[in-house]
Structures are given as structure tokens and as C-alpha cells.
Amino acid sequence: MQRQGGVNNCWWAGNLVLREVSSCLRQVLRSADQAGRYGGDEFCVLPSCTTTAEAMERLERLRQSVTTLRMDSAPLVRITLSIGMASYTDVMGDTTAWLQAADKALYAAKQRGRDCVVVAAIAVS
Incomplete structure (x- = not known):
């Protein structure tokens, strides 16, 4: 999550955002x-029995839903x-590699200007 409007310096507004x-x-x-x-302002979502395209669509709806949030007690806050x-594949070997792939995609989203969904590129051996 990215928050504007001084939320990082105000614990009650941060809790409200969460x-x-x-x-x-x-x-x-x-x-x-x-x-x-997952920690700080990070969440982890595990969609059950879904394709990558379906998960991508659901996460995009989530992203759009969050951007419309407005809070009366913190009107300057924009989230x-x-x-x-990342979709899990047998090539990854374990869940740590899966989480690392999602984390790399997260940082790619931030590098692209934030407020977007990025799907991890999965290397095939």
C-alpha cells in the first residue's frame, strides 16, 4: 500500500487505512x-483454485476498489x-521461491510507478 497525506506519521490514520x-x-x-x-503495509493473498488470468482480474478489482477509498476522518489520505x-509452479521447488517471485513482481510494480498489478515472470528450466 502507498498512502499519501501524512498517514505514515500518524498511527491512528495508518490503523484506519489497514x-x-x-x-x-x-x-x-x-x-x-x-x-x-504479511508485515507493515504488505498483505499476502492466496486465491483458491484459480487460473492466473482469474487471479489477475480479481487483484485488479481489489486495486481499483482500494483507490476509491475515502475516509471522513482523514480526507487527504489517498491509498x-x-x-x-506469482503463480506457483513445480519449477519453483518450494514456497519460499514462490514468495520471492511475488516479491520481485511487487518491486517491479513499484518501479513502474506504483498502483498496478505485475505478474512475475517464471523461469522454466
């Missing part, structure tokens, strides 16, 4: 999908999401 984003997660994701706070997505 609650609002969590609410968007509940609204956009299916009941079988899993999501949780955007940079999302890195």
Missing part, C-alpha cells in the same frame, strides 16, 4: 481465498496498491 483495506479484501475476494497482513503476483 482496516479499510482489509474490508476491501473481504468484499473482493471469495470465501475460499485466503488473505492476511493505492502495488501488487506483485
Whole structure:
């Protein structure tokens, strides 16, 4: 998440943003999908039984939903999401490699100007 309007210096506004984003997660994701706070302002989403294209579409809806958030108690705050997505493949070997692929895609999204979804490029041996 990227937040503008001084949220980083104000804990109560940061907590409000986390609650609002969590609410968007509940609204956009299916009941079988899993999501949780990964650390700081990062979340991890594990869509259940879906194709890469379906996951990409759902994450794009989430990104769009978050950008429309407005909070009466913090009217200057604007929230955007940079999302890195990786589909698990046997080539990865373990979940650590999977998470690293998603993290690289996240940083690629940030380098592209933020507020977008980037799918990880998967190397095939």
C-alpha cells in the first residue's frame, strides 16, 4: 500500500487505512481465498483454485476498489496498491521461491510507478 497525506506519521490514520483495506479484501475476494497482513503495509493473498488470468482480474478489482477509498476522518489520505503476483509452479521447488517471485513482481510494480498489478515472470528450466 502507498498512502499519501501524512498517514505514515500518524498511527491512528495508518490503523484506519489497514482496516479499510482489509474490508476491501473481504468484499473482493471469495470465501475460499485466503488473505492476511504479511508485515507493515504488505498483505499476502492466496486465491483458491484459480487460473492466473482469474487471479489477475480479481487483484485488479481489489486495486481499483482500494483507490476509491475515502475516509471522513482523514480526507487527504489517498491509498493505492502495488501488487506483485506469482503463480506457483513445480519449477519453483518450494514456497519460499514462490514468495520471492511475488516479491520481485511487487518491486517491479513499484518501479513502474506504483498502483498496478505485475505478474512475475517464471523461469522454466
